[in-house]
Amino acid sequence: MPTITRIANEFLAVEISSLGAEMQSATTRDGAGWLWNGDAAFWTGRSPVLFPIVGKAPDDTLLIDGAPYPMAQHGFARRREFTLDDAAATACRYVLEASDETRAAYPFDFRLAVAHSLDGPALTVAAEVENRGETPMPFGCGFHPAFRWPLPGAQGKPHAVILDNAGEPERQPLEKGLLSQDRTTSPFQAGRLTLAQDLFEDDALVFPEGAGNGLTYAAEGGPSLTFHFENLPNLALWTKPGAPFLCVEPWHGTAALYEGPHELKDRPYTTLLGPGEHTRFAFTVIFPT
Template sequence: MIEMLSNDHLKVLINTLGAEITSIQNNDGMEYIWQADKNYWGRHAPILFPIVGRLKNDECEYDGKKYHMTQHGFARDMEFSVLKHTQDTIDLQLLSNDYTRERYPFEFKLIVHYKLIESKLSCIISVYNTDNREMLFSVGAHPAFNVPLVKDGSEQYNDYSLQLSDKGKYNEISFEAPYADISQKNKIDLSDPIRLSHDLFKKDAKVIEVPKHTQISSTLTSDKNKHGVTMTPYDNEYAGLWSIKDAPFVCLEPWWGITDDIHSNGKLKDKVGINKLVPNDKFDARFDITIF
């Protein structure tokens, strides 16, 4: 089911399947979210839980038992219930059940909270441990934005660039797609904007480590118009930039976790980027999407 949020600045559509943003439009009707053309990539902005990326051989082991789970976890393909819905706010919930227990060993509650604040859509993904033991998980978001935003042919993909709020050098994670090679980190200087090109993603996503206690916003803009998007995550561990061959979109991805390392031993407790949550506790993954 598609639910709508609106205010004087934006209209947003949220699908209860996956708690996924499917549209963000401004007052002029400009669409910012990728419209899931299956010729390229048939999703809009999936929620990633309880893993980010792919498990080695699509399986993990916990407490002597193996669990099969496909890329980015199961939340993106499950129906959420609506807990609350006002004109500018919605809360959606997913609870552990027989289906999730076959794929993931823990009891959980996942609540995705969206709120419109002027030209900003704020999202908080809250992970609750409802089990009686420590819970292991990763979580993230995967929103895709139209590039170009202007559809009259006056702009090209490479007219767009991405600028980080904190300029400087970062650790870039190497990939042997679809897995990471955490032992191979390159220093990348992001003092200047990243110019988008389709060649940029030949080897999969571009992923950097985010230093602890650092809030890094990334702003997508064009040389030829005044419109753009700012992604502002809070306390995320990794930031991803992704697209695929010749596709007219780019994903700005805040992650609290990462795909398996090429040297993974398959044990969930040893997974790179795994988060730990004690019983009856909560973890909030928060990000803001600001439209201009």
């Protein structure tokens, strides 16, 4: 059975599961819970870490140097048991390392460390990837946290996502779960997108570029969550129509292109990490005080 690690300070308490190193709850000192609760009637995820791919592969099969490997949507890390590597009052780190089982789907020697840390009302979630093999390692990495919609105390209020850069990034639709070759006009106006359930009738809103390094998810006249992204150039927003959550998903890597190349290294925004190299991806969310 998965184990739960709790970190906390005077502003915030966060629980993280060893299964997928996935955050399970985020509660402010007033008792308000901000993270989606994983209700199976809609979606059992809460805040999965996506590795070694983001999104889908054609027929759930990756090609790596021409050889096929089975790979479910968003990769296998979210379904793997991690090892608790370090824990303190306000921070913890879980680690997943390559095994015979992972190599059957992804033939690389990797180390994935996922750290959660608190600094005042801010939570940072970081993924550090190391290539321990002798050949370049292609992969995608991203985050999929789901927050309540409406936000606590904001029932009946309009909600919006506001980009720090006031951008109007083009949307790239999904076709059968894969990224379309085409892009459509941005739903943002001067960096603002007023949320409505019908926006998600055709799956997630994916913005491969132009969304910037930060945003605010806010209720009009109510609470807000402020996000900052590190080494995560792609953004998606998603919910299941009718579900009471919004996923704010910063990525480095996307689904494969529809009718595009099947090789992992050729997927959009794939990272190619050299032998012995490591890299980091992170997001920070600041909660109301």
